[in-house]
Amino acid sequence: MIGLLLNENLPIRLTVALRQAGIEAKHVSDLGLNGCADLKVWSQSIQERLAVITKDSDYLDLVPASGEGQVVLVTVGNLRLNELIDHVVAKAELIAAFLRLRFQSARALGSQTRLAPMITLRVVEIGLGELPAYASVSTCFQITSRISLGALRSSGGNELREEPIEPSWKDYDALEPVTSLPSRWNLAHWGIFAAFDDDTRLGGAIVARDTQGLEFT
Incomplete structure (x- = not known):
């Protein structure tokens, strides 16, 4: 399993919360890497088979064209400690699944295969007014x-x-078409998400729940 290595700009309490959520996570302090240069942390993350999760965008420059190693960049800005923990933990399973899929896909293609160059994946929740843009993919x-x-x-x-x-x-x-959904269903409990690589729209997903007349099998 691909786990997460939290950089020192993220709190140790977040590491504990991720573990409680079932996500493999270590803090740089667990590996004696406090105060170490980014390159040292990066090299150790590859050896440990962990993706670095950090608020430091400089780590993006360390990802080689081969795709060896992974970075998860936290870009939420300044939040209170509990808000930051809740924000990251809420997305932890999605992050872990994405990293795991990339690792397994490369391994399935052969031991000499490297992962594709990293994309800066950004997933955001969007409103109904953006459904036409959602449908453009x-x-x-x-x-x-x-x-x-x-x-x-x-x-x-x-x-x-x-x-x-x-x-x-x-x-x-x-x-x-997805643009017709509001006329057919009550979307009060739906979540509509879009995924971007920088400003390039990659796709999206719609999560529907607790909707009268809509049955899931």
């Missing part, structure tokens, strides 16, 4: 591979193995 795509469920189950959910399949197309653009 096409959801029509070709499928050429899938994750092996057998490998996933036999490993207890720890191995993501890609396997080729007969190419086919999924065209979700042909379904009901």
Whole structure:
């Protein structure tokens, strides 16, 4: 599992909170790295197979083109300690899943494969007025591979193995447009999220819950 290494600009209490949330986490103080240069912390994070989580944007310059090592940049500004902890913990599972997927995908492709160059992934919640922009990212795509469920189950959910399949197309653009959702459903309990790489819109997700007439199977 890919874990998180908290830089010294993040509190030790956050490390404890992440562990309580089931996320593997260490603080630089756990490794005797307080006051060490960024490069030293970075090198140790690669050895420990941990992604550095930090408020220091200088770490982005340490990510080589090969993608070895990972950085999670906290950009929320100045928050009270409890607010910062709540903010990061709320997103910790998403962060861990993303890092784990990148690591497993590279391993599945072979021991000599490096991860793709890092993107600065930013996920934000958006309002209904941004649904047209949300819909601007096409959801029509070709499928050429899938994750092996057998490998996933036999490993207890720890191995993501890609396997080729007969190419086919999924065209979700042909379904009901997302811009029509407010006229059909009460979206009071829905969350609409968009993902960006810097200012480039990558995609998004809609989380629906507690909606009368909408059943989940």
